[in-house]
Amino acid sequence: MTNILQLLIDVLDYLSIAVIVWGVFLAVVAFIKSEISAANRKDAVHTNNEIKNRLGSYILFGLEILIAADIIETILNPTFDDIIMLASIVVIRTAISFFLTKEIEASK
Secondary structure, eight states: OOOHHHHHHHHHHHHHHHHHHHHHHHHHHHHHHHHHHOOOHHHHHHHHHHHHHHHHHHHHHHHHHHHHHHHHHHHHHOHHHHHHHHHHHHHHHHHHHHHHHHHHHHOO
16 A cells, blocks of 8 residues: 555656646747737737736646655654654645645736
8 A cells, every 4th residue: 555655646747747847838939929929929928927827827736746656655654753853844735735825826
């Protein structure tokens, strides 16, 4: 059972990386497309905000997956150091998610 959960943790870690990398890829492609199409330069700022919001959503989703993986890993190895490390990681990632969400909402 422990091996299966460890495999699940590894899959979640790689999935979170894939989600973030995919979001960056999509944002770069959308940004390049918006810069190439110079037809409506007034809409460029609006388009760039949409691209940034979409990228922020992918980053938030990737962070949530990482938090889930960390929780499962701490359940498997419940030492005091692991619990403190998990709490620290969750606080940092939650703060990042909070401020990133605020920034996304503010730019809408």
